[in-house]
Amino acid sequence: MLVGDAAGQAKPTSGGGIYTGAFAAKIAGKVAANAALEGDTSAKRLSEYDHLWRKGLGKELEIGMKIHDYMGKLEDRQLNDLIGSLNTPSILNTITEYGDMDHPSVLMRKLMFSGNSLRLMKAFGTFLGTLFEEPGRAQRI
Numbered sequence: 001m002l003v004g005d006a007a008g009q010a011k012p013t014s015g016g017g018i019y020t021g022a023f024a025a026k027i028a029g030k031v032a033a034n035a036a037l038e039g040d041t042s043a044k045r046l047s048e049y050d051h052l053w054r055k056g057l058g059k060e061l062e063i064g065m066k067i068h069d070y071m072g073k074l075e076d077r078q079l080n081d082l083i084g085s086l087n088t089p090s091i092l093n094t095i096t097e098y099g100d101m102d103h104p105s106v107l108m109r110k111l112m113f114s115g116n117s118l119r120l121m122k123a124f125g126t127f128l129g130t131l132f133e134e135p136g137r138a139q140r141i
């Protein structure tokens, strides 16, 4: 049962893996303990861990990976333009209120479905529309 960086649980947006690793470790401990008590430590029984951590973190990591890939392809000038276009009181207030480095998708949703959506569409283009696509269409992490 792999946990933490070795399991690919670090956040693609920052490389931070303490929260995600601890989240998954708690699940791993419970599944391992229950499996031992039941006398069934087969791969099938322990795969409950894989299912549960992906359920809890998978979507957030998947969205983080999309953001990482998108940002990584920008030239310096495009990055400056992008950050500059976010510099409005309304957007800054939303970032202050909902920004959470462990759950960037919460902020992205708030920004998208607010009065700022036109400005954001202009800044991010079609990328924004792909952020919340259903799993399966995006690459599995």
Ligand SMILES: Cc1cc2nc3c(=O)[nH]c(=O)nc-3n(C[C@H](O)[C@H](O)[C@H](O)COP(=O)(O)OP(=O)(O)OC[C@H]3O[C@@H](n4cnc5c(N)ncnc54)[C@H](O)[C@@H]3O)c2cc1C
Binding pocket: 003, 004, 005, 006, 010, 015, 016, 017, 018, 019, 021
């Ligand atoms: C400079 C820096 C700053 C960071 N800042 C943050 C931050 O602010 N917030 C955040 O969330 N994350 C941060 N991270 C990331 C965070 O440290 C990792 O995501 C987290 O420590 C991963 O925990 P882990 O237990 O998976 O792996 P690790 O902490 O890397 O633990 C793995 C352990 O296994 C040991 N090991 C390796 N191979 C073997 C072997 N063959 N046999 C026995 N032992 C072995 C290693 O020595 C190590 O002690 C930062 C990372 C770095 C490098």
